[in-house]
Amino acid sequence: MPDYDADLHAHLNRALTDFLRRAGEPVRTAEPTFAPAADALADFVLGGGKRLRPTFAWWGWRGAGGDPDGGEAEGVLQAVASLELIQACALIHDDVIDSSDSRRGSPTVHIAFAGRHAEHGWLGSADAFGLAAAVLIGDLALAWADDMFSEAPLPPPTLAAGRPAWRAMRTEVLAGQYLDVHTQATGDASVEAALRVDRLKTAAYTVQRPLHLGAALAGAGAEVIDPLLAFGADLGVAFQLRDDLLGVFGDPSVTGKPAGDDLREGKRTLLLALGMLYAEEQGREGDGKALAAAVGDPELTDEAVDLVRQVLVDVGAVAEVERRIEELADSGLASLYRAALADPATDRLTELAARATRRTF
Known part of the structure; x- marks a missing residue:
């Protein structure tokens, strides 16, 4: 039985890694052009963060009587981990709103995709492409957050x-x-x-x-x-x-x-x-x-x-x-x-x- 309490951060990362892989596979297969966007979201989510929101949620569950050794623990882990995807949406969009160039020591998503546009010599404005990509990737994070929560293996009630x-x-x-x-x-x-x-x-x-x-x-x-x-x-x-x-x-x-x-x-x-x-x-x-x-x-x-x-x-x-x-x-x-x-x-x-x-x- 996993010891969720002792290493919650690692278990949250595992849940996020598993979900992002499952969620991304169909769209990567159906439309390979979209793969860099899905990969960018996965890299953003898994590349750092304190996991503060799901940690508060987990301890709210535990404090209200949730059993870490019970049958619902893994489902609750997935449900609370989905908060990190809402956070990803908020941060990616926040960087666009604030015109931020860096986050966690790396280029923000809109800056990275503007660089991708410039590197390939595509048509139109590199900056406009970067902003559009970041908005869409943030939207993807919000959509997947709802999927991750809704698909958590927990009883409907x-x-x-x-x-x-x-x-x-x-x-x-x-x-x-x-x-x-x-x-x-x-x-x-x-x-x-x-x-x-x-x-x-x-x-x-x-x-x-x-x-x-x-x-x-x-x-x-x-x-x-x-x-x-x-x-x-x-x-x-x-x-x-x-x-x-x-x-x-x-x-x-x-x-x-x-x-x-x-x-x-x-x-x-x-x-x-x-x-x-x-x-x-x-x-x-x-x-x-x-x-x-x-x-x-x-x-x-x-x-x-x-x-x-x-x-x-x-x-x-x-x-x-x-x-x-x-x-x-x-x-x-x-x-x-x-x-x-x-x-x-x-x-x-x-x-x-x-x-x-x-x-x-």
């Missing part, structure tokens, strides 16, 4: 119990992405707008709904799901706030993206919202203008990023974000402990919370 969380998550991640680009387009630099994006785009999609999905697959009721949702809401926002700090201060060799890319892409994070608010309150007009000018400047230099970092520290925005992360982590854990989960789920979720909120620069 079990899958049906998980469907509400699954449907909500797919809608919420797209709504959160739209809210993010809308906020950038309107230039809304308020603290409230930044937190709305954090709650919908990250908290719901990264922590809340995966936990909800796992617990629902185990047949949990509101007495378990409600405190898990509260835990996920707080932890998810804390996770995003840590990610915001890493987006400005992080080491590219750790984050997989160039430092300052969030600034260049115009992301209206809570960190920047607080920085501009505090600069205004403290009468630091020059610092406020420097922050405003940096947001959305695609030519932002490393020296300008260093200036933004210093301003965010000096006005107290970094300290306030750190305080909020700690506060959210504490309140989230209080909700987790109210859920009275089966062992060892509470300990594992506590460990995940620490890893998600205490990542270093």
